[in-house]
Amino acid sequence: MAANPHIAARRRRNVLLYVASAVILVVWAFPILWAVLVSLKSETEVLAYPPRAIFEPTLRNYVDALVGGFSILKSFTTSFIISTATTVLTILFAVPAAYAFARLRLPGKRTIGFYTLVTQMIPPVGLVIPYFLILNRIGWLDTYQGMVTVFLTFSLPFAIWLMVSYMEDIPKEMEEAAFLDKANRFQALWHIILPQVRGGIAVTVIFVFLNAWNEFLFAVQLGGNKVRPVTVAMYNFVSVEQTLWAKLAAAALIAMLPMIVIGIAAQKQIVKGLTVGAVKGGGRR
């Protein structure tokens, strides 16, 4: 019996699909893979032209970027402090607000909801200009409190809308059962609602932290020598150290490592957050 022509055709089609897919994967991953490769080269090797794919790898750039003359550890710490503070404050403000939007009778709910949505659409340049003048006047330029205040402008509206979509998914019966047990509203929120939306809070934390870590416009203009997040440090590196590109690659990869780890580890949650946001019409970046 000869091979079934249908099976052969399907197999050919699958091979074609896989080849096409593989090409696209490589193209898309290439800039990142290339950065990894460059970061493992010595400064003389990196300038070899045409660029060589096979060479003796060195970790020298990573050592330099961590503890050497090009250390980014200080900026790294700064980014961590800003992102953590932004995330904590955002969650504290956003979760109760989202609960009220999603579950409670609230006078003027539509108006307030629309207002929150509009605040999310303000182009950052429209805020960085007045903030520069305001923070300059009150002496908050290049301070942590100034930076975190400004970061709330993009994290809070986004977090409220993301949390609303998770709050809406909880069955109403759960709260009603709590009220029958004579729980007050705050107890119901704390003991019944919050455990139900743990997943949603986790997704929100990831997004807010990520956006705060990657922010550049506010950071470059409202920060300074004292408060300089990694994004600004990377930008300055290229302006100052023109061609130390292997070191740049290593430093940038270290700066982005937390994001890459979060991205891969929480890939499912991020996609869910993107699509939840996509369905409900929220989201930034």
Added chain:
Amino acid sequence: MASRTARLFDKEQNFAMLMVAPAIIVLVVTTTFPLAFLLWNSFHSINLAMPYMNGFVGFDNYAAMFHDGEFWHSLWLTAIYTVSTVALQLVIGLGLALLVMQIPAGQWLFRIVAILPIVLAPVVVGLFWRTLMLAPNFGVIDFAVKALGFGAINWLGSPTSALVSVIVIHTWQWTPFAFLVLLASLASLPPDVYEAARIDRANAVNRFIHITLPLIRPAIVIVVIMRSMIALSAFAAIFAATGGGPGTATEILNLYAYRTSFVKLDFGYGSALAVALLLITLVVSSILFVMRTARSR
């Protein structure tokens, strides 16, 4: 009885307001107040380089915009940049999602690779492309193009290729977003609609146009809305890759407002430009939102 329910109602409303108030107060203080200040400034001359000229000027800054060639140029670039990046993201993202849906195994690998550009800081993406990819006599793409015999191209140094480059950079970073959202949307479609179509002998193109496309239209519209908003206020990747240059070849309105304020130190005119960008963003988003509700009816 009636009064008891009324009290309960009151209590719920009071509690709701208590829950919402802190967030709304923070939003008013951190977004609305600076925005009002921006608007106020846009009616003033605030030039840190010429402080003796400062004062109320009414609509002068807005009137100046109409005669400002750089403003119209940046507006035109904003339109090109937004339309082309959103269109590219949508077409490539949808094509990729349809392709990956056909693959029986290994979809997870695509999801992992797709997440990587999304989690990178746009400023780092801009720097990577400016140096590792496009730098003359160093970048991989520069090398590849030369090896293919096209000669040396100064990618970020000539106006047209710089504009193409920043569009490619944005598209590289954000197509995965469209891809992931559309893939999730495709994956959630009920398989039986395809079965029915297959029985009707509808071919692949017809199935796509008449079944798949209408079903994933909501996801497509949302991708267009979200990506347009982001493209309109794109900053870091362009700033890192070209700084708006060469000259003003890649200076979209966002970067022009920035340069006017922070390089020319003309905060009054810069504020007016930012207000213009804000208005454009609001108009574009309301048009898109209206289209969304009109279509879904």
